[in-house]
Structures are given as C-alpha cells and as structure tokens.
Amino acid sequence: MSGLRADLAAIAELVPAGARVLDVGCGDGRLLEHLERVRGVEGRGLELSIAGVNACVARGLPVVQGDADRDLAFYPDDAFDLAILSDTIQATQNPRAVLTHLLRIAPRAAVSFPNFGHWRVRWSLVARGRMPVSDALPASWWETRNIHLCTSNDFLDLAEACGGRIGTALVVAGGKVRGPFDPANPLARGLANLTGEHAVFLVERRAR
Template sequence: MTLLRPDLQIIADNITPGSRVLDIGCGDGALMAALRDDKGCDARGLEIDPANVAAAVAKGLSVVQGDADTDLTAYPDGSFDYAVLSQTLQTTMRPDMIVEQLLRIGQQGFVSFPNFAHWRVRLSLLIGGRMPVTRLLPERWYDTPNIHHVTIDDFRSLVREEQLQQEGQWFLSGDTQTGRGLANLMAEHAVFLLRG
C-alpha cells in the first residue's frame, strides 16, 4: 500500500478499482502511482511543472505537461470515470470554469483545497495583520501559487449555484479527518466528490 498525503488518501480510498482517472495538477504522480499499483486504475495526468512531469514519467506514469486553465478543452466529454483536482483549484485563473471542465471530462470529480477560513488563518490576519504561513500554506504572499483564497463555504456556494450534486465531503484538521460541524472554521483542508 502506498503512503499518500491525507487528502490524496481520501480520494484514493473512494475511487472504484479499475477506473479511468485523470489527475489534473498531478504533481509528481503520487496519487496516480497508488491508483495504478493498489487499485489497478488507468491513471493519466496533466501537470504544468516540467520537473514534476519528469518525476512522474520516471515512475512509469502517463503524464503530459499542460496547463489546466487552457488545456482541459482538449479532453473529450466523459472520457474518464473520475477527474481529480487536488490542491490545484485555488491556483487556476477561473476556478468555476475549471470545475465545469472537471465534470465534463469525468463522470465524477474530486476537488481538494486548503481552507483559507481556518481559524489559524483568521487569527494570523487578525492578530498579525499579515497573510499566514502554515504547514498547508507554506509560501509567503508574494511567492505563493494560490491566486484565489477559497473557503469551504465559498466552495459550497459554488456547488449550489452551479447545481452540482455533492456525492461526498471530507474535512481534515492536520492529518486527521474531522466532522462537518463548523468545518469552515475548524478544517484546514477539504475534499469534495461531485457529479455534474
């Protein structure tokens, strides 16, 4: 069994064995390798960073270099059972359009993101008056890839506005799953499973 980051483990645990999966913003391919090795999935990836593409390909994974903001339109409708967007949504130019593409390409879509409304983030802004640097948000404001500061409640609102079906939701505080109550305040990370 492959050891994964907690949000990726939630995703892996909820993907049906043998599925076709597109991991958008796949990084070094850790999730794809786990799905291939542990669940017999046909996992493909799209990644913008050439070093990550090289690392994934070195693992024998099928990854192409590309940008989610411009390259998802090349994928046919319904070509995957699952499309995954893990810690990538907040780095895209138009997250709403990326979610639309995610659910056009995949029959179901996983989205995970750091929660910018977590109490530590709020406290850092309130007390220090500065953008926080945390374990899940380790970059400073000027070198972060995050261009949209999404919260759990913001994402839930997008799901309602777009009339998407929510198949599952999981919340993490540190590396531990936490309850849904007060998730917008208490969870550092969120994972949603959606269907269009």
C-alpha cells in the same frame, strides 16, 4: 496509508476500483501511481512542471505537460469516470471554468484545497492583521502560486454554480481525515469550515 499526504489519502478513498481517472496537477505522480497499483485505475495525468512530468514518465505514468486553465478544453466529454484536482484549484486562473470542465470530462470530480476558513487563518487575519502562513499555506503572499483561495463554504457555492452537488465532504486536520460531514447541515458545515486545514469534496454532476 502508503505514505500519501492526508488529503491525497482522502481522495484515494473516493476513487472506485478500476475507474478511468484524470489527475489534474498530478505533481510527481505519487497519487496516480498509488491508484494504479492499489485500485487498478486507468490513470492519466496533467502537470505543468517538467520535473513533475519527468517523475511521472519515470513511474511509467501517462502524463501530459500542460495547464488546467488551457488544456482541459481539449479532453472529450465523459472521457473519464473521475477527475482529481488536488491542491490545485486555488492556483488556477479561472476555477469556475476548470471545475465546469472537470464535470464535463467526468461525472465526478474529487477536489481538495487549503481551506481559507480554518480558524488559524482567521486568527492570523483578525488578531495579527496578516496573511496566514501555515503548513497548508506555506508561502508568503508575495510568492505564493495561490491566486484564488477560498473557504470550504465558498467552494460549496462554486460546486453548485458549476452544476454539481456534493457527494462526499471531508476535511483534513492535524494530518488526519475527518468526516464525512453533511454540507446541508449549517452547523456541520460551519464546524468543518472552522476546523479543516484542507477540504476534500467529491462533486457529482447533476443530471444534464
């Protein structure tokens, strides 16, 4: 699909047409541009790097240079229909505060992250006794920006703690989207946690 990375393609499938969307950590704006063009969304971005911001501005996308830990607090309640956090939550200082803000800003949040429960990660730790380096986790431990890695099962607990429930649960493995799976089913949940390189969740705000 349109050359998007598999986890971004999976997120794109979760976005309703015409929605107001905030993409937190939008990078060079590839996903937002795709969503504006194909889904007719009203998109906004938040991005830390100047290179990413300028790439977005060049695409004509509205993007604010800032970071998720500091700047989400300034977005009003329900300003958006959907918030996207792709491959970013593991790099935030306070993932719980970030997800809580996302569910305040929008009733739904699409979140993807590298799954630390994947069997290859476990193998690297158990058999080799070393931190994993893989396609999903390409940087060595001393230079990674990832400071809050978690497994797909861990995230389910966080979503619960932040007042959310899982609407759709997907994983990405071998460049393909698998699922949806039922996170309430222990077997499906365990299998997804073992086989997913990336996890992709649509988290819905429970009634306040």
